[in-house]
Amino acid sequence: MEVLFNKWLMSLLITCMIFSKNEASEEAGTKHPIHLSVTEINHNAQDKTLEISCKIFTDDFEKVLAQNYRTKVDLTNPPDKAAMEKLVNDYVQKHLSVKADGKPAAFTALGFEKDQDVVYSYFQVDNVASVKSIGITNTLMYDLFDDQISLMHITVGGKRKSGKLDYPAKETIFSF
Template sequence: MHLLNTKFVTIFLAFALSGFFKSSKHPLHVSTTEVNFNAKDKTLEISAKIFTDDFESVLVKLYKQKTDLSNPSIKQKMDELVKKYLISHLQLKANGKPVALNYIGFEIDHEATNIYLEVEKIPALKSVEVNDTILYDMFEDQMSIVHIVKASVRKSTKILYPDKSFTANF
């Protein structure tokens, strides 16, 4: 009898959860940002990874434009939107001073969008402060994973909405 109840519960949970996951592609709202100090080139190399469906949804919500990040025929228009969004939702300070992010571009990688930026003319790095509000205008359960790397030292954290910043000192 106990084995029968266990099978019933297992089958019931499988059906219940399959319906849940079909209605929401991924119940976890997370983005990842990595900042690497390139001592040779004296630059900060920044990459952000965001679920494409969530990213497209926030772009439509904010900018009221057709958005399709995987469509090559509107790539230039999408570059403009991605740049506008990232520059306003990701700010950095290096050694206590705000720095300008240069947008490099984006690419689709399976279900995620990878966005690349850089900061030039960073001769030495003592600290990096990341202010990250990516997807905060969409989800109140948003989590941002932030990695800051200098040589072999990697400092990481998770920032949970409504918190926004992380500072790493070297």
């Protein structure tokens, strides 16, 4: 139990350090040294939903969207927010899939927001009364970086489990 808690705490600390704004790096003009995304899935038993959020560095996300959709991308001050939401939603849904108890889960896009150096995108899966396992296929940012790390945090029934996928690994299952 203590080992699991220490792993969880270390994952949380690393995530916070990586996603925290580093003033010294900004002044020096350097970019972040790691390519990382964080996906969180929470089962809301009362609403019978899976609540999904994806956290990706803004500069990397803009670069992969521009590359894949061959258009100018600005997630910080989008001139057409609806057009940017369409790109974000399309990209995430093409690169992230979830199975609840072995059944594919269809996402409803709820939007995105920028917070400091990252973009959060939000999705929901309806009609999920209970969950015993969640399978994830995650290739977010794999089409841009071959050193991509995907962290995943899943909470079901108050129990949180975390996992990590290093490129090229793309699938994992969490059992509750």
